[in-house]
Amino acid sequence: MPSKADLTDLVLGAHGFLGRRLVRRLEADGRRVIAVGREAGDLAVPEVARSALGRAPVARIFHFATRQRTGPSQYDIQAELLAVNARMHLNVLEAWRQLQPQAKLITPGSSCTYPESREPLTEASFGLGPLHPSVAGYALAKQVLATGCAAYARQYGLRYLHCVLATTYGPGDHTEADRSHFVGALLHRAAAEKRRGATCFTVWGDPATVREVLHADDQIDAILRADAQFTDTILNCAADTPVTVGAVAEAVLRALDWQVPIERPAESFQGTPYKMLDSGRFLAATGWRPRISLDDGLRQLVREAYP
Ligand SMILES: C[C@H]1O[C@H](OP(=O)(O)OP(=O)(O)OC[C@H]2O[C@@H](n3cnc4c(=O)[nH]c(N)nc43)[C@H](O)[C@@H]2O)[C@@H](O)[C@@H](O)C1=O
Secondary structure (H helix, E strand, O other): OOOOHHHEEEEEOOOOHHHHHHHHHHHHOOOEEEEEOHHHOOOOOHHHHHHHHOOOOOOEEEEOOOOOOOOHHHHHHHHHHHHHHHHHHHHHHHHHHHHOOOOEEEEEEEHHHOOOOOOOEOHHHOOOOOOOHHHHHHHHHHHHHHHHHHHHHHHHOOEEEEEEEOEEEOOOOOOOOOOOOHHHHHHHHHHHHHHHOOOOEEOOOOOOOEEEEEEHHHHHHHHHHHHHHOOOOEEEOOOOOEEEHHHHHHHHHHHHOOOOOEEOOOOOOOOOOEOOEOOHHHHHHHOOOOOOOHHHHHHHHHHHHOO
């Protein structure tokens, strides 16, 4: 007979874009969920982290809390993103060891923790090169988290999984220019420009920029599939399906049924030119494939958010 703890998961960052969907999915799977969001306070304060993790014994802790920014303004706040996120991650690690040592800690990682490369990035390249300046502090804090999970697991006999994710999008995504990742940002901007009657669509940076993109529901599904088969490792959890920013922009225009030329403003923000994960370990072990194509996901988003 499973104990109450075996049936319960704790989600930190439960009000964020991925956190909300994760809570809904776990509940749909019949799990009890302790959802901890902003109302609990700032996890960068040790007492807040201890109180968030000290509620009741759980089987898994999903640490999805993060302070994140996108676009040009992130260049100027990398010290802040390092300070806040590194403190938060260290507090969660320490509270995990002290209060929930039976729980598996599952953490989302970012492709920005890998060095720049023109090749798909395997887990073995973690920490092997300099970080892109647009994300240097944020990525260093994620490296603290990934390395911290491994160190705590080894020293204290704990279990963890650090899943490196694709760029996600879907209903409920951020739309603010300094918080939204490019898929949601492009759709939001295109919908507004179409309404205004614009005669072209502006897309920042080089259209040949490469990313991996997953609908948020697929990304959550991938994390849960990974958790069922992997422990104590960093694992790339995407689909080996690279796409260019230009191709996504064209898919956005198709979804909105808006036929205008794409233009690139001079000096517009450019992130890392190429970020592609090699998710071969994950895909070979699980046989996982995404269910929602980019065109279907964007059309669904248009119906729900930009009718
Ligand atoms: C997951 C990862 O996500 C972030 O890094 P990023 O991958 O560079 O993400 P992004 O989605 O913001 O941009 C991807 C590319 O898309 C181009 N782009 C075009 N037009 C828009 C646009 O309208 N908005 C944005 N944001 N980008 C645009 C833009 O020029 C850039 O080259 C970090 O927060 C990092 O910390 C992190 O963890």
